[in-house]
Amino acid sequence: MIEALYIGANGMGAQQTQIDAIANNLSNMNTPGFKKSRVNFQEVIAQGLDQTQQISNVPVNTHHGVSVAGIEMDFSPGTLKSTNDPFDLSIQGTGFIPVQLPDGTTAYSRGGSLKLDSNRVLTTQAGYPLQPMIQLPEDVEALRILADGRIEAAFKDNRPSVELGRLELVNFNRSGALKALGGGIYQANEKSGEAISGQPGTLGLGTLSQGALENANIDMISEMVSLMLAQRAYEMGSKLVQASDELMGMTNNLRR
Numbered sequence: 001m002i003e004a005l006y007i008g009a010n011g012m013g014a015q016q017t018q019i020d021a022i023a024n025n026l027s028n029m030n031t032p033g034f035k036k037s038r039v040n041f042q043e044v045i046a047q048g049l050d051q052t053q054q055i056s057n058v059p060v061n062t063h064h065g066v067s068v069a070g071i072e073m074d075f076s077p078g079t080l081k082s083t084n085d086p087f088d089l090s091i092q093g094t095g096f097i098p099v100q101l102p103d104g105t106t107a108y109s110r111g112g113s114l115k116l117d118s119n120r121v122l123t124t125q126a127g128y129p130l131q132p133m134i135q136l137p138e139d140v141e142a143l144r145i146l147a148d149g150r151i152e153a154a155f156k157d158n159r160p161s162v163e164l165g166r167l168e169l170v171n172f173n174r175s176g177a178l179k180a181l182g183g184g185i186y187q188a189n190e191k192s193g194e195a196i197s198g199q200p201g202t203l204g205l206g207t208l209s210q211g212a213l214e215n216a217n218i219d220m221i222s223e224m225v226s227l228m229l230a231q232r233a234y235e236m237g238s239k240l241v242q243a244s245d246e247l248m249g250m251t252n253n254l255r256r
Contacts, residue, residue: 026224089210
């Protein structure tokens with residue numbers, strides 16, 4: 001009865017995490033570039049003694065329900081929405097754009113609305129410069145970001161266009177393990193592995209698309225179905241805790 005109580009409690013805690021993740025996904029349906037999170041579950045096994053083996057004192061595995069193994073990001077691509085804004089940038093396919101954090105370390109973005117800082121350096125909306133750093137001259141009339149990563153500037157006096165730099169994309173062996181920093185920025189860690197860089201359109205990497213934003217990769221119907229299943233699993237865990245409590249109460253009230 002004690003084990004059933006803990007199994008039910010573990011299940012409720014795991015399903016609460018699932019419900020929280022789904023709620024966060026649904027609330028960001030209209031956030032450009034948002035990537036949904038996915039909760040991974042695992043069976044809980046504890047070392048114990050089975051009644052038939054207590055004499056020999058041989059440890060066996062006993063089941064203690066379910067727990068959360070981790071939460072991973074789902075980087076499946078979202079659909080692209082045309083904005084015709086030259087400072088909107090998205091990735092068609094796989095990959096991330098390196099950006100520089102204030103502490104000098106590198107993080108990664110799926111694109112979004114860019115802007116110029118006080119030094120006319122191309123940055124994310126949060127102010128993180130793209131890597132390599134792209135600085136626009138004062139007399140630039142138009143900015144062109146090509147699918148292969150080349151960034152060109154056109155001038156007002158009909159001078160030939162100038163290539164300001166070239167963006168590379170990176171990918172990871174396990175991109176779902178990247179740490180989300182907020183604002184569509186992600187950081188590598190031991191689980192994600194080292195960044196593997198390459199030119200857009202090569203090595204399985206996607207291409208760049210100027211004047212478009214990536215929609216969130218949220219399927220509302222799928223998320224609602226998952227939410228209902230999580231609610232039912234939570235309810236069953238609650239009933240299991242209640243039943244265990246009632247059985248313990250009956251045992252405590254037994255009289256000789």
